[in-house]
Amino acid sequence: MLVYRPRGPRDWRLLLLLLLVAAWKAGSGQVHYSVPEEAKHGTFVGRIAQDLGLELAELLVPRFFRVASKGRGDLLEVNLQNGILFVNSRIDREELCGRSAECSIHLEVIVDRPLQVFHVEVEVKDINDNPPMFPATQKNLFISETRALDSHFSLEGAYDADIGANALLTYKLSPNEYFSLEVPTNEEQVKPLELVLKKSLDREVASKLLLVLKATDGGKPELTGTTELHITVLDANDNAPVFDKAVHRVKLLENSRNGTLVIRLNASDLDEGSNSHILYSFATDVSSNTEASFHIDSDSGEIKVNGKIDFEETKLWKLQIEAVDKGNPPMFGHCTVLIEVLDINDNAPELLVTSLSLSVPEDAPLGTVIALISVTDRDAGGNGQVTCSLTPHVPFKLVSTFKNYYSLVLDSALDRESVADYALVVTARDGGSPSLSATASVSVEVADVNDNAPTFAQAEYTVFVKENNPPGCHIFTVSARDADAQENALVSYSLVERRVGERALSSYVSVHAESGKVYALQPLDHEELELLQFQVSARDAGVPPLGSNVTLQVFVLDENDNAPALLPLPGAGGAGGAVSELVWRSVGAGHVVAKVRAVDADSGYNAWLSYELQPAAGGARSPFRVALYTGEISTTRSLDEADSPRQRLLVLVRDHGEPALTATATVLLSLVESGQAPKASSRVLAGAAGAEAALVDVNVYLIIAICAVSSLLVLTLLLYVALRCSAPPSEGACGPGKPTLVCSSAVGSWSYSQQRRQRVCSGEGPPKTDLMAFSPCVPPGSSSGDSGEQQDIFGNDVSTAILEHILCLLISIA
Template structure:
């Protein structure tokens, strides 16, 4: 029961420590632990379920070696994976820990775990050498002190607390410095005068024992050679010298000038200075000593980050015979300067970031180190300004790069971020690192056509399957989100489906006419083409095509019967010989199924072979046959007139009408027609009637003109018709050259429709469409609205002239 209560109390303490540590776990493990040694229930302590470790991509990142510790994803236990040597990992640092970053996804979480490596007593004390030789004069006074280099232990704490024991002898005792005098060396103290004649050499064993359990020992043999005569050794001013030296001091910089004195005289008082024979090779490579002056100077690289304190043993030797020795210790404290720039390590968590990623998404982990100390080692990180990302500090010198604002791949698809780390030194040093962030596309852009509507002109009688136009839509997305396919928006055109007239290639957007088009049957075909991308869900848009079928001269003039029951192409007229010049005796009527110039007919009278000049002529555009002179007895009683009816197409098509004229005496002539009667009334009566008709015609034409202008103004001021409605909506003109060509319809107003609604009349428009032409300056043909307005006014006036004025004038002429 007591154990369970203690366990519950420890759990509560661990939970409180977890809350206070802001997401940091702390474990400890002894060094040299075997593989598989339990460290802690990391998944349980982090509040993670075992079943979600693999789905959430549970992983461990470490700044140091990743193979020291491992997590079993089956039970969530952190265990030792390979040998941990605290001395190799942290040296003689009092604190040694391994920092782990635990990362899980969905949602992204980062936890910090510190595993403290506990020291064990696995290193015995080690002396600089296994044997030390001392030369001591036999005249040396009692209580003389002889410095010895102590042992060193790579462990820390109690495991490195050394005690010394000298082998039993009658001449020397060992003086060990107290805790406050750790910098002082060990000393042999002479407690009995030496006598070279009794003992020329004394062999001692010095043993060092650490405070570990079990304790480890090291030893050195001290061979003392007893010298004769010169009985005063050199003596330094101080036993220990303290010196401060800036790192990166140049070679030749003076560290200290030593001064030792000898009470002897002559050669026995002449002192030389040397490093101790068992000194470290690093000291000999970094410093040099002048044996005569005792000056110690810098001879190598002084680096605070490598060595913060140098301990140098110096000996002073006189020139006596035998020589005598004095010893001192120099402690050189290296002062730090800001000579190390921060170091950045960036770990990217994803290759690309979706443009619809939520704010706060973690992009990368950043760790910063600076081996300098104090303010020189305090680092702050900043990010390139004006980017949709920010740095969030998660732990000391650890940052997360997260999304701070929305992304748009179509605006910027790639970011090159620069992270700058700057220390607090004076002057400060900085380091930069680049982070490449790719923005992944999502389907948020529909295909877009350059313009909402195209006008296409196709000549009738085209070949089946001919290419008439190409639609093209652009999608700002990439890859499959930008793969556009085209299709027709199916509808009915009269009694038939749209797909029986045209088709569109799904990939290229080319529009084909599936059958020959007939201007006389269909003047305007209006339909829509849909563009859809391949994204999920797909997006699309439509474009409207107005296909105008241009007329070709494929219909010859057709003759109309002059009266009911008569034969087409043959007219028989009875004319009185008493008629004078200018009297209309007959009229040839013909129509043409084409439109425009192709339907504009002219009439010519063909001369009969072998006959004299005919007394008749035909009106060029009216088809009226009238007398050119007064008829006389010499004229043939029966005359055969051939009238050639010709249109204005290229090439022109013709038809021939035969008019048989029989000349009779005036008392035998049949009842004249109203026109002949008008002629008989007399020139003045006919003239009055013509004037009345002309006045009526002019009034009618003027009324039509005013009505047309009012209608045009209303159409210009009104809103454009809705999509799919029929009407005279303003189509977008497409030109095929810098000038373009105009065509118009003169024959009739045919009903055309693009869907439901009122019909459209055929209008004047540019010839076959291509994308809007560029002028020589690179602008479009429609760059000036005023010019376009004048063109459209001219267009409507021409239509009005050919559709209204011209037929009326021809009628009354």
């Protein structure tokens, strides 16, 4: 077998490096180093970044590399430039771990992005830096000259703060002819050192002896300590007290009350009288802690508790007891009392919580580390075994990472909109009976992410706006709510641009980005645009932004801005506002001689027309009248010779708007005898008579048709009104009140317009004819005379009027 023997300091360092690598590989995933105590500042310990697999460039800024050492101050430090772990301040193993066989510094290396926690143990190696120390530099011994050969005299051994070979002591007594040194061989060194008398003493020859006891440890280099033994040779009393046992072992519960009996010692002396009267006491070199914790009765030899007994401070007491008789000179006996302190559960666990972040994103992945928790318990055995638990019903859990170290990690998904922060309670409970516990509070704030789009209260809004509104008029306000927070909830509004006919939507309306107010940029014209349907988009300021749309239906309400327009009569002699007709003088009362036709580009009441005859010049009563809603001119009586052969009638056409707009039609009537009518006129009258007869023939069929069409129309109107009432429309700032139902005359007149209008919806549909139907009623302000005229019309020619209106309806539907 080959044995490697280092030849110099460099070889020793190489061997130490190999041992460190081997120890690191055997650490079950942990990094282990070792460093000798009392190493100078800057002493190399290990390449911690390299051994943990971390790049030097990401130590400080990208991943925020940091090292935590619980209760160890700044003994070790990492050079972030080269990733080397080095000694930062003096390391005293004895101060750090006492005489514990194992001594190590536990480091937690924490890096972010992603969060990782590494555990590093640095073993502190002992060096021989403490010499053996005797309890006292001088010890006085009084030995009678009558003591028999091979008598033993106990001595207090030296103490070495080092461990292992560095604390392995050897003793040597200075050369003399009387005494030899007996060293115990057991490892506990329970028995004291003893001087053994090898030659009888003679006080007359040598009354005092000075010996030097030297202790040497096993370190390299070795250190020594000495004490002087001053021996006084006494005469007479030749029997020393003797204890029944040289070593007494006792168990004592910690926190025992003062006065609790520990042990009663017993020593005997073969002498008689005062030479056999024994007094008990602690050895002269006993520590002050012993005298503060225990009391020995000098007469009875009882040792009782006299102070605080704490297992966590001292687990084993070693008492040196002397028994001295009252002889002259006195003689001494010695024994050792070993008191083992038994632990009781008198220390609650201690929790230390290290939070790694102030808040946790609500979309953090499962297993994200929130905080590091360490727990300690100063008790031993089951009293020091600690289990940790977390307040239930929270989306977190505790994961044990190393010995008494835990990580608080995310166990289920978070939602800031449901719970914005959590108050967690970590409970540590030991295994004692009864058990003790400690709690620590951890506050976890959930950080918002943009996971909620803005939402509107409704998917669609209906807005009514009067036409001819002023430019820039505020017509509606949209509002969306975002459940997120801060900039993720900051909503801005914009139009979803599209084409309205040949123009862009943005030329009609605009929306304020912050307030959501919708403005009409130009006056709207009901005759051009009845319905403007568009979408407004709401988008938040998150990254990435989220958004949603809402639909606005803007109905443009009609105003009375169009006057009635006269239509030319087919086959009439005039055009526009003048109509010429020939009238037979032989016609009777109620005969229709002409009809005035007019339309209005408006709708509703604004397009509901009425006709009235203006009074003739001079106040003469005219033999003609005009129907209020049909515009038919008929005779009020039979014509006679006194009537002027040329009649000039002015018909005023008025709508029902506010204010009302009017138009005037001039009707020229020529009264002729039956033999004077021109051929052309005869043909016209004959054609009119034939058409009237044809209309009378189909009267029955048309009545049936109008009933069917009217029923369908009424059903459609009722359905439309029901739908509109079930969802009341909202109004804009410029909108009027609720639309008013419009009625027509008692004859069921139909007013229609052939003007082509464009209806703008979500899709570009073809233009439709504006058809308006009115149910019979009497308009406000109509005179009683008009009502009488209407009754005459109905009595004389109801069927003809109905047929004419049906034809108008059919034309409108076509």
